Amino acid sequence: MSWSQTIQTENLHDQMTILIGSAIRLLCGEAGVFVVSNEAFDPQSSHEYTLYRLNPAVLPLLLKSIEESGRRPNSTCILVRNKLSSKVVDLLCQDEDVKLQGAEQCSLFVYDNAGELGVLHYLRSPGVRSCFEQEEKVEGTLRLFVAQLAAGLRSTLKSQSLVKEQGRLAAIFHHSMEGILTVDSALRIIDFNPAMERLTGWHESEVLGRFYYEVLRPKDRQGNEVGLQGSPILQAFAGQSVVNREMMISARDGQRFDVSVTASCIRSNKGEPMNGILNVRDVTLEREQEEERSTFISVISHELQTPIAIIKGYASTLARTDALLDAEALHSRLVAIEEEADRLNKLVGNLLYASRIQAGGLQMELAPLDLSHLVQGVVRRLQAKSPDFTVTLDLLPNLPTVMADRDRIEEVLQNLLDNAIKYSPRQRNLTVACKATGDEVIVSVRDTGMGISLRDQEHIFNRFHRVGESIAHSMPGAGLGLYICRAIVEAHGGQIWVESTLHEGSTFSFSLPRVEKAYLPMVVF
Numbered sequence: 070m071s072w073s074q075t076i077q078t079e080n081l082h083d084q085m086t087i088l089i090g091s092a093i094r095l096l097c098g099e100a101g102v103f104v105v106s107n108e109a110f111d112p113q114s115s116h117e118y119t120l121y122r123l124n125p126a127v128l129p130l131l132l133k134s135i136e137e138s139g140r141r142p143n144s145t146c147i148l149v150r151n152k153l154s155s156k157v158v159d160l161l162c163q164d165e166d167v168k169l170q171g172a173e174q175c176s177l178f179v180y181d182n183a184g185e186l187g188v189l190h191y192l193r194s195p196g197v198r199s200c201f202e203q204e205e206k207v208e209g210t211l212r213l214f215v216a217q218l219a220a221g222l223r224s225t226l227k228s229q230s231l232v233k234e235q236g237r238l239a240a241i242f243h244h245s246m247e248g249i250l251t252v253d254s255a256l257r258i259i260d261f262n263p264a265m266e267r268l269t270g271w272h273e274s275e276v277l278g279r280f281y282y283e284v285l286r287p288k289d290r291q292g293n294e295v296g297l298q299g300s301p302i303l304q305a306f307a308g309q310s311v312v313n314r315e316m317m318i319s320a321r322d323g324q325r326f327d328v329s330v331t332a333s334c335i336r337s338n339k340g341e342p343m344n345g346i347l348n349v350r351d352v353t354l355e356r357e358q359e360e361e362r363s364t365f366i367s368v369i370s371h372e373l374q375t376p377i378a379i380i381k382g383y384a385s386t387l388a389r390t391d392a393l394l395d396a397e398a399l400h401s402r403l404v405a406i407e408e409e410a411d412r413l414n415k416l417v418g419n420l421l422y423a424s425r426i427q428a429g430g431l432q433m434e435l436a437p438l439d440l441s442h443l444v445q446g447v448v449r450r451l452q453a454k455s456p457d458f459t460v461t462l463d464l465l466p467n468l469p470t471v472m473a474d475r476d477r478i479e480e481v482l483q484n485l486l487d488n489a490i491k492y493s494p495r496q497r498n499l500t501v502a503c504k505a506t507g508d509e510v511i512v513s514v515r516d517t518g519m520g521i522s523l524r525d526q527e528h529i530f531n532r533f534h535r536v537g538e539s540i541a542h543s544m545p546g547a548g549l550g551l552y553i554c555r556a557i558v559e560a561h562g563g564q565i566w567v568e569s570t571l572h573e574g575s576t577f578s579f580s581l582p583r584v585e586k587a588y589l590p591m592v593v594f
């Protein structure tokens with residue numbers, strides 16, 4: 070039976086009620102309750118009861134009254150009788166089904182060779198005696214009856230605790246975040262948990278009974294077929310240990326992804342494999358993080374080394390006593406040192422910025438902002454710094470005010486303009502445009518530079534992503550600028566995107582909500 074099939078506990082409960090009811094009837098009782106002893110089964114669970122024709126509301130009072138009587142049966146004296154208090158009798162007599170004229174309460178100790186199972190408390194009319202109590206040899210007959218009752222109860226209670234255990238395991242199977250798949254000895258799938266369904270896109274009903282190898286089509290990390298003999302469950306069947314083995318499996322749509330699998334085997338008494346269990350963990354994210362870490366190290370070390378080498382080179386020249394530099398040469402070297410120091414400073418600033426974004430602590434100070442004023446200021450400064458670039462301004466008159474953090478938006482614009490200049494080695498024309506839609510204002514920076522391929526456009530806003538061409542042309546950069554721009558714009562409730570054609574140029578645009586549309590307060594990510 071698959072774990073996904075619901076386990077029926079009701080039948081076992083009915084069985085218990087029938088057993089207790091018959092026993093009470095044979096003892097001439099009208100109603101009663103069997104209280105399972107704690108030690109008998111599950112020591113963690115509180116007492117469990119099986120009621121027979123007894124209103125659950127009466128139970129606490131009845132048990133209290135039994136306890137107060139201080140007379141409890143045990144293995145020496147297996148049956149004790151008590152007179153019930155009139156309060157309990159009154160309550161019991163309100164139940165039309167239970168016909169008691171006054172009531173006597175009996176408690177029968179139920180046990181077997183393995184120990185106590187519990188106590189059967191039952192109620193009957195005073196003076197009534199069961200066949201087990203009418204002769205001298207009462208004890209012997211009653212003990213025989215108890216032995217039979219105990220055998221029936223023990224097996225029902227055992228089944229109940231097995232069903233509970235099975236329920237617990239089924240819950241683990243269903244709610245596990247790891248994919249779990251089990252197979253029979255012929256490697257046909259018999260269980261496929263919801264995490265496995267999410268991972269692979271297969272529904273359990275589609276894979277039950279299918280050969281597991283065909284469903285997962287496992288390959289090694291290099292993409293080579295592992296073959297049936299090398300497949301994890303067969304290796305576990307062969308007695309090999311398969312723990313956290315990295316491989317690739319296929320989803321329903323044919324897409325492959327990295328997983329770490331652990332396989333184990335359940336064997337028969339003779340040691341033959343009966344079932345195989347495969348635990349599957351998706352490690353795509355871990356892989357991406359690993360890749361990101363190694364990119365980070367190589368990008369950062371390269372980006373740090375370059376300016377340091379330049380600064381060191383110029384500084385060494387200046388420090389040489391025999392270097393006879395005229396004022397112009399001296400000035401140009403000092404300017405170069407200053408530029409490289411700025412570059413280092415920017416890199417460290419960006420790294421700190423990125424780590425703050427990742428930690429989720431980027432707070433925006435939003436206020437109404439006149440974008441055309443800000444754009445004109447940034448462009449003016451840029452032209453002063455890079456006079457060989459022509460910047461055309463295309464601003465809509467009466468541009469609506471936006472809700473934004475002035476300094477942060479200035480950083481975004483500055484970054485886009487720096488990139489437009491950096492990645493336009495030959496073309497010297499830029500355009501900055503602002504337009505408004507019903508809900509937002511859109512700012513665009515257009516260059517006629519090297520452009521970005523469609524494939525790269527998908528990734529350039531990710532951390533440390535740099536396009537191969539810019540690396541090949543030794544253009545400085547750490548792949549953090551656009552990541553930071555996106556974080557800032559999205560924190561404003563806006564969007565950033567690129568339209569580009571390779572070798573023709575790019576247009577980077579971002580949108581910001583108009584002041585009347587902005588929702589406040591805007592914070593973090």
Ligand code: ADP
Nearest residue numbers: 488489492529535536539546547548549550551
């Ligand atoms: P950085 O410029 O420091 O490398 P960015 O995050 O600003 O980092 O940019 C990521 C990558 O996107 C750059 O390395 C470059 O390859 C590409 N890119 C960004 N802006 C442009 C642009 N205007 N034209 C062409 N490529 C660009």
